Amino acid sequence: MTPAPERFRKITDHGVIPAPSGAGALLLHAEEGLDCRVVLAVIRPADKADLVAIVTLEGCMQSVFGYPNDEAYWHDPRGVAGDRPGYGFFEVIGSAWPARLIAYNRHAFPDRTPSHYAVLRHYFIGCHDASGEFLATSMKVELTSGSYQEAVREAMRRTSGPISEW
Numbered sequence: 583m584t585p586a587p588e589r590f591r592k593i594t595d596h597g598v599i600p601a602p603s604g605a606g607a608l609l610l611h612a613e614e615g616l617d618c619r620v621v622l623a624v625i626r627p628a629d630k631a632d633l634v635a636i637v638t639l640e641g642c643m644q645s646v647f648g649y650p651n652d653e654a655y656w657h658d659p660r661g662v663a664g665d666r667p668g669y670g671f672f673e674v675i676g677s678a679w680p681a682r683l684i685a686y687n688r689h690a691f692p693d694r695t696p697s698h699y700a701v702l703r704h705y706f707i708g709c710h711d712a713s714g715e716f717l718a719t720s721m722k723v724e725l726t727s728g729s730y731q732e733a734v735r736e737a738m739r740r741t742s743g744p745i746s747e748w
Contacts, residue, residue, distance in 0.1 A: 589664025590672045590706065596723040598624040598635060599669040600709040607709050608734060609647045610741045618642035618716060619737040620707060623730065624723075634726045634733045637671075638740075641719035643683065643702060651711050667708050671723065677704035679717050 605622035620637040680702045707714045726733045
């Protein structure tokens, strides 16, 4: 039996999308499967408010960030079976990525694969000049009240700990 194709499912409960004119997305991804963060400019379509968000991908095991941009990912075949990708936050349903990670791990550790790999979820963030795909346990979008630079400092603090520890 052929598995169902991967498909996008738009996550709409955040009420914001990456700024269509360019989100200035910055990715922070540390070692050891810790949280991954993306700082980006967002817009709230309801009132057209320009905001800054810190997106936390909890327990992020892998990330891919950069190309494709919006002109390319609008034609991603995963949009045929699900929601069309665009500026926003998506989950890839039926993703083969967790299974690939498990299979790869079995090359080195054939008798033990961490059970949490099977519950990882595949997320997609579509921005103007870049996109990001993340294999994580969950995704949270937090709107900040400060500037982009303040959000970057806060995201860095959360990801690496206080800079005084370096």
